[in-house]
Amino acid sequence: MHLGPGAEPAPLVAIAVDMVIFTVTERGLAVLLRRRHEAPFAGYWTLPGGFLSDHESPEAGAERVLADKIGVHGLYAEQLYTFGRPDRDPRGRVVSIGFFALMPWNRAAPLAGEAHGTAWHSVDTLAPLGFDHATIIGMARQRLVAKLAYSTIALQLMPQRFTLSQLQSVYESIMGEALDKRNFRKWVCSLGCIEATDETYRAGSHRPARLYRVKHPGEVRIIK
């Protein structure tokens, strides 16, 4: 790149965007992975990603990867960290901007096993991954757990209508510990971010549960 008179030239590198997409399944927190067919790391599972185009911000690149490679729109996504160890890609210098995104679990099922070559993997039983993607996932998971405690980010994992028991089990499977039902309900209702609907949900031979919805979808509030 030309930087003006007297300036040393700046080395040029490729910028990748790698997406850590989480959802919650019956087997707990899961991340969407894509099996690679090309070298390097052919046959390995890797994060969905792509190279940043000209005239594209990192955030726009992340949205494009979600739309083009995964076929989803409107997910919550935020920048995570930028990974730039010089040896992280055997093809040459690639700096990767990691993002993490959350997918409501009702939208997750149609994706896996399709022509995309993608599948949901439980974060606790990951096969060896290509590149430094295990590191990226580890950091994304830390961030998610941290943000559960001080934000309303977990609501981004819920469908439009959900029961409080479902919400509680989302929290429990991410944190990896059981929560008290009454205290959880008091806490989550006191946040003022969800509201009861007049619908109920029947799921077995027992009392139906009230369905709730998020008051301001897409908003993630910082709490406490």
Added chain:
Amino acid sequence: MHLGPGAEPAPLVAIAVDMVIFTVTERGLAVLLRRRHEAPFAGYWTLPGGFLSDHESPEAGAERVLADKIGVHGLYAEQLYTFGRPDRDPRGRVVSIGFFALMPWNRAAPLAGEAHGTAWHSVDTLAPLGFDHATIIGMARQRLVAKLAYSTIALQLMPQRFTLSQLQSVYESIMGEALDKRNFRKWVCSLGCIEATDETYRAGSHRPARLYRVKHPGEVRIIK
């Protein structure tokens, strides 16, 4: 960059590292800026920074900028965010990895006004800055304020020996509000991260203050 058969070529960009270096002065929280003499933004104040070299990780690049351009070593620094709007640098495509760093205030004075062309600017009265550096500083400041509440990061702003009143006024000038002296002392001592020395500090015609030191310098603990 060559990505293998059948792959589209990845656009190449320059990677910059920009450092938001904070300290605390008599006039409150301050950031180190450098006056630019070259186009673009000649005459404007900007963050110290540089281009990432080949075979250099972002973290190593940040340390190199601190050492070569500012002449300091061993500062606390962490990655902040990556800024990549396509139009953020009029020279062409430059993606900047922002870092924020903290300098103990006893080491800050020798830097300003020197041949470096750098100066400390109060964060509340910033002149118009070059590039998107005002945005970067704003985000760094948010992060610093947030981390005050849940980590021991403020200790990275202190000299080796300091009084509790000095530490309190560091917290106060970053948070922008007064704290209760007794409650602050109880809280900070209960963290177990600092210890009293047997030295005292005389600073005027009044009772001298006990000097404290950090137990494990360089360690930033997450609290609560």
Added chain:
DNA sequence: TAACTTAGTGTCGCATTCACACTATGTCAA
């Protein structure tokens, strides 16, 4: 209609946080 399953609800004790004012110890000037 009785057994089963999950939904839904309130209280009390403990710990944490916050508000608050006076004594201690040095310097300096009269």
Added chain:
DNA sequence: TTGACATAGTGTGAATGCGACACTAAGTTA
């Protein structure tokens, strides 16, 4: 030498928040 001054240093009590805890409600099915 002593009195005025300035900052250092210290404890208690009230209010609030948080965690532990068990039973009733309402539907399904045999």
